[in-house]
Amino acid sequence: MKLPRHAAILELIRNRRVPSQEALRELLAERGIEVAQATLSRDIRTLGLVKAPDGQGGSAYAIPSGGADTSPTLGRLLPALYVGADGVGNLLVLKTLVGGAQPIAVAIDAEGWPEIVGTLGGDDTILIILRGEEHREKIVARIEAIADRRGE
Structure with a gap:
């Protein structure tokens, strides 16, 4: 990959x-x-x-003094690596292909979405901590829209 x-x-x-x-x-x-x-x-x-x-x-x-482009956008990552999401309360867990969780977590953090407190990225799982449980479905819908997975 x-x-x-x-x-x-x-x-x-x-x-x-x-x-x-x-x-x-x-x-x-x-x-x-x-x-x-x-x-x-x-x-x-x-x-x-x-x-x-x-x-x-x-x-x-x-590597040039400005650095390399090491932070791909969600629009490039999610369609290729996103598997699914599930959550409870203000916690959301995203599943990715192996090796996809950390780059996606970095890209989510870079978006600066106000509903998200922070992310923890493993190898194929991301824990997203939301400001409130009322934001969970909105974030899942946003992520799935970017991944172009709505309706699957």
Whole structure:
């Protein structure tokens, strides 16, 4: 999946000298992430990575000073990763595909919805704490509309 691959790319760039796409592809393969050169090129563009002098007389990939785009929007995440929701009182639990909970929780927090106090994201489950139980159905409807799952 793209999000775990992007996370791995960013971790590698932060922690290692990566002088080329081929070196990055090999490092990803060591982690069990096989990726085609064209896909890797798109990932590098999407993340906004740049080649910069590395202090060793060469260049290596770097994250620009403004940072990489690591906070995808709900509109991109929910259609691909959302499974369902259930709740009680002011607590709402979202189920996602494996690996989808944390990015979705971050994206929900970034939305700044006033009905939400906060989120806790695991691997495939998000706990959303609402300001009141009266907000639960409204938030579920909003999330399902974004995920385009109404009526399923």
